[in-house]
Amino acid sequence: LDKIVLVEYFRAQMRKDPDMASAVAAIRTLLEFLKRDKGETILGLRESLKWATDCLTGEDSSVAVSSGGELFLRFISLTSLEHQDLSRCKKVMEERGELFLEKISMSRTKVAKLCHTFIKDGAKILTHSYSRVVLRVLEKAAAEKKRFSVYVTESQPDSAGRQMAEALRKLNVPVTVVLDAAVGYVLEKVDLVIVGAEGVVESGGIINKIGTYQMAVCSKAHNKPFYVVAESFKFVRLYPLNQQDVPDKFKYKADTLKTVQNLSEEHPMIDYTPPSLITLLFTDLGVLTPSAVSDELIKLYL
Amino acid sequence: MVMFSLTPVLDVCTQQQEGKELTKEEKQRLRKEKKQQKKSKEKKDDKPSRDSEKEKKPASAASPAPQTPTQPPAQKAAPAPVPVPASETPSAADKPAKSKAELKAERRARQEAERASKGKKGDVGPQAAPGKPKAPPSELQPVVKRLPEHVQVDNPEVLKKLAKKLERQQVYGCAPNCCGCIPLRSDYGYKVSLFSHLHQYSRKAPLTQQLGIPSTVIHPAIVRLGLQYSQGIVAGSNARSVALLHAFKQVIRDYTTPPNEELSRDLVNRLKPYISFLNQCRPLSASMGNAIKYIKKEISNIPSQCKEEEAKRKLLNCIDCYINEKIVLAAKAIAKYSIEKISDGDVILVYGCSSLVNHILCEAFEKNRKFRVIVVDSRPRLEGREALRRLVQKGINCTYVLISAVSYILPEVSKVFLGAHALLANGYVMSRVGTSQIALVAKAFNVPVLVCCETYKFCERVQTDSFVSNELDDPDDLIVTRTGTTQLEHWQEVPSLGLLNLVYDVTPPDFVDLVITDLGMIPCTSVPVVLRVKNVDQ
Numbered sequence: 044l045d046k047i048v049l050v051e052y053f054r055a056q057m058r059k060d061p062d063m064a065s066a067v068a069a070i071r072t073l074l075e076f077l078k079r080d081k082g083e084t085i086l087g088l089r090e091s092l093k094w095a096t097d098c099l100t101g102e103d104s105s106v107a108v109s110s111g112g113e114l115f116l117r118f119i120s121l122t123s124l125e126h127q128d129l130s131r132c133k134k135v136m137e138e139r140g141e142l143f144l145e146k147i148s149m150s151r152t153k154v155a156k157l158c159h160t161f162i163k164d165g166a167k168i169l170t171h172s173y174s175r176v177v178l179r180v181l182e183k184a185a186a187e188k189k190r191f192s193v194y195v196t197e198s199q200p201d202s203a204g205r206q207m208a209e210a211l212r213k214l215n216v217p218v219t220v221v222l223d224a225a226v227g228y229v230l231e232k233v234d235l236v237i238v239g240a241e242g243v244v245e246s247g248g249i250i251n252k253i254g255t256y257q258m259a260v261c262s263k264a265h266n267k268p269f270y271v272v273a274e275s276f277k278f279v280r281l282y283p284l285n286q287q288d289v290p291d292k293f294k295y296k297a298d299t300l301k302t303v304q305n306l307s308e309e310h311p312m313i314d315y316t317p318p319s320l321i322t323l324l325f326t327d328l329g330v331l332t333p334s335a336v337s338d339e340l341i342k343l344y345l
Numbered sequence: 346m347v348m349f350s351l352t353p354v355l356d357v358c359t360q361q362q363e364g365k366e367l368t369k370e371e372k373q374r375l376r377k378e379k380k381q382q383k384k385s386k387e388k389k390d391d392k393p394s395r396d397s398e399k400e401k402k403p404a405s406a407a408s409p410a411p412q413t414p415t416q417p418p419a420q421k422a423a424p425a426p427v428p429v430p431a432s433e434t435p436s437a438a439d440k441p442a443k444s445k446a447e448l449k450a451e452r453r454a455r456q457e458a459e460r461a462s463k464g465k466k467g468d469v470g471p472q473a474a475p476g477k478p479k480a481p482p483s484e485l486q487p488v489v490k491r492l493p494e495h496v497q498v499d500n501p502e503v504l505k506k507l508a509k510k511l512e513r514q515q516v517y518g519c520a521p522n523c524c525g526c527i528p529l530r531s532d533y534g535y536k537v538s539l540f541s542h543l544h545q546y547s548r549k550a551p552l553t554q555q556l557g558i559p560s561t562v563i564h565p566a567i568v569r570l571g572l573q574y575s576q577g578i579v580a581g582s583n584a585r586s587v588a589l590l591h592a593f594k595q596v597i598r599d600y601t602t603p604p605n606e607e608l609s610r611d612l613v614n615r616l617k618p619y620i621s622f623l624n625q626c627r628p629l630s631a632s633m634g635n636a637i638k639y640i641k642k643e644i645s646n647i648p649s650q651c652k653e654e655e656a657k658r659k660l661l662n663c664i665d666c667y668i669n670e671k672i673v674l675a676a677k678a679i680a681k682y683s684i685e686k687i688s689d690g691d692v693i694l695v696y697g698c699s700s701l702v703n704h705i706l707c708e709a710f711e712k713n714r715k716f717r718v719i720v721v722d723s724r725p726r727l728e729g730r731e732a733l734r735r736l737v738q739k740g741i742n743c744t745y746v747l748i749s750a751v752s753y754i755l756p757e758v759s760k761v762f763l764g765a766h767a768l769l770a771n772g773y774v775m776s777r778v779g780t781s782q783i784a785l786v787a788k789a790f791n792v793p794v795l796v797c798c799e800t801y802k803f804c805e806r807v808q809t810d811s812f813v814s815n816e817l818d819d820p821d822d823l824i825v826t827r828t829g830t831t832q833l834e835h836w837q838e839v840p841s842l843g844l845l846n847l848v849y850d851v852t853p854p855d856f857v858d859l860v861i862t863d864l865g866m867i868p869c870t871s872v873p874v875v876l877r878v879k880n881v882d883q
Contacts, residue, residue, distance in 0.1 A: 318868070337867055341867075341878065
């Protein structure tokens with residue numbers, strides 16, 4: 044498959060369903076790539092899948108795309124591929140790919156089911172930027188007839204917070220948009236903080252839109268619980284020690300990486316929140332403490 | 346001892362269990378007998394009666410029809426309050442042509458008698474009998490967790506039992522009054538009360554001085570190794586393990602199976618006195634403990650039809666593989682992961698001399714990473730000087746400070762690399778004394794702390810403080826001569842003065858950001874997961 048066709052297919056998938064996570068779109072693209080691939084050997088197939096994942100990360104540099112791609116590759120090759128016929132092997136891999144896709148499309152619902160019980164009646168929630176998983180959780184809580192109000196940060200430079208506020212207004216949830224700088228000011232009023240994640244790293248920390256780390260530090264200082272909601276395909280084999288240690292390819296948007304020479308003048312789009320600031324993580328594998336993430340990662344990857 | 350000669354029908358498939366139960370029951374029975382004997386006599390010295398019992402037992406044990414010669418040592422060990430567990434398995438597995446019928450009937454009779462007298466007698470357990478820490482507490486009597494003997498030094502009864510155990514750990518065939526007995530090393534100097542439960546030996550009185558020549562019990566390679574340990578010539582977790590494995594290789598090369606013996610059982614029994622001896626010279630480290638477990642497992646797994654030459658070759662090969670995989674290749678893997686974490690312009694702080702950390706830094710330097718190193722050192726060992734020497738020889742830019750300057754220098758540091766002696770099952774890191782101090786200060790300055798440790802150093806123990814289990818080094822090391830005067834020269838004469846020279850301390854997992862092992866980078870809290878995965882593999 045050609046690179047341009049691949050990227051076009053990916054973009055089409057993203058356009059078709061804006062509610063779908065970019066990682067899911069990437070995995071759909073990879074599955075399609077697998078079906079159309081004309082490779083002759085299993086190893087060749089693997090190589091070309093890796094190449095396809097790299098292309099997609101070149102298009103959309105979020106952590107989730109690369110983690111999703113790697114997990115997809117792991118999942119489909121985790122079965123016995125000792126068949127004589129290559130086409131039969133490919134069939135097995137395709138079936139497992141479909142299974143994987145089916146599992147992860149249910150993941151947001153599972154997360155919402157686990158998390159909405161932590162939102163009590165009359166709660167005031169603080170969230171950051173636009174996250175579809177958090178939106179799903181709040182939808183479920185509203186459907187359970189809970190009354191709560193939400194503070195959303197504006198989240199510059201792309202003002203994604205306003206998009207979140209719009210979506211919440213449609214659910215008839217009282218929502219207030221606050222400045223990113225007003226997080227410390229607002230925290231004494233809120234009861235809990237819920238954020239999404241672009242990636243969950245091996246230490247149990249998360250990578251998310253810039254401003255999350257600040258929010259986590261402030262909520263620790265105010266002793267408010269800091270919850271993270273993330274699907275399991277966002278678990279990634281990274282172990283950053285501090286902000287500097289996160290690889291540059293995740294920090295900036297894909298086109299910025301390609302065009303700009305001096306990265307030190309660019310603003311990073313994401314930051315890293317260490318596990319000591321996180322209370323609980325809600326995933327489709329269950330409700331985990333940050334130290335349990337490593338356990339789950341070992342099960343997924345080893 | 347009178348043996349009945351009834352012949353009930355025995356089921357073949359329960360032979361295994363019968364054998365095991367038999368020896369355990371037999372041991373219990375013998376224990377109760379001995380106690381009764383003691384009670385019936387006046388308060389005399391225990392030894393003569395036990396010795397006479399020991400003499401009686403080999404004679405009586407020989408009487409029931411074909412007993413293998415390994416029975417006497419198993420039965421000799423039996424009167425000990427805790428049979429050394431490794432001896433249980435060989436002696437339990439040991440049930441070739443015994444006359445089980447007679448013993449079984451006798452056992453039944455004794456069991457009835459026991460049950461009758463069980464109520465009024467106290468148990469052996471609560472006396473905190475000594476036992477190796479790796480003892481599985483699956484005895485038939487009500488189980489009391491036994492404290493390991495090396496943390497019960499202030500209990501005189503425990504010491505007496507240990508002395509007797511060492512006497513009994515001779516290779517059979519050697520007379521009880523032979524000069525080759527393993528002597529008990531005596532403690533030296535006043536011990537600080539918090540640590541009085543640990544041994545404190547003096548380097549000027551090595552154990553080897555008390556050994557007679559020729560020593561028929563301990564192999565000369567092991568004697569040499571013990572001396573090297575106690576004098577501090579071989580120091581450092583990896584170095585000690587490798588030296589131990591090489592000494593065991595020599596032992597295996599010189600070993601010949603006695604007639605009517607099986608290599609798999611006899612060799613394991615031979616190794617026991619050596620291990621006790623080495624333990625006396627210097628307490629075993631966690632890495633050495635794991636290496637010994639591995640060797641014992643490999644030896645016991647030798648099939649009985651294997652010829653001696655082939656078996657020996659196989660064992661030597663196993664040991665070489667172990668050293669290669671767990672130490673050499675692991676170091677390479679860890680270096681590969683660590684280099685990702687070292688970026689250009691880094692200022693790295695290291696403490697003491699860890700062979701692994703030095704290896705990592707040298708590798709990173711060869712891969713053209715630009716960094717400089719700050720070596721922190723402490724008295725009395727001053728191991729940092731060795732690390733400094735090795736790094737400077739490679740051409741790495743180094744700074745040297747003492748541990749008292751750590752809070753001064755830390756604002757300059759970007760990362761801290763520490764080595765480990767062992768990683769405990771609850772995520773605590775056991776390392777050279779001073780490590781937890783550095784981790785604490787680094788945490789206060791928000792500097793990431795990375796611990797590098799191979800997986801063979803992971804141990805199942807759980808410890809939350811540095812007092813419970815530690816090592817006390819020679820207190821005379823703290824005496825220093827400056828400008829002609831030696832201040833602490835007569836410290837023994839001052840009754841209220843104690844010198845404390847600790848060797849290890851324990852760092853909690855909240856101070857450690859990352860552990861780099863040969864399996865990858867894991868958080869400190871995931872150590873039990875790795876242990877679980879390893880156990881599943883085995």
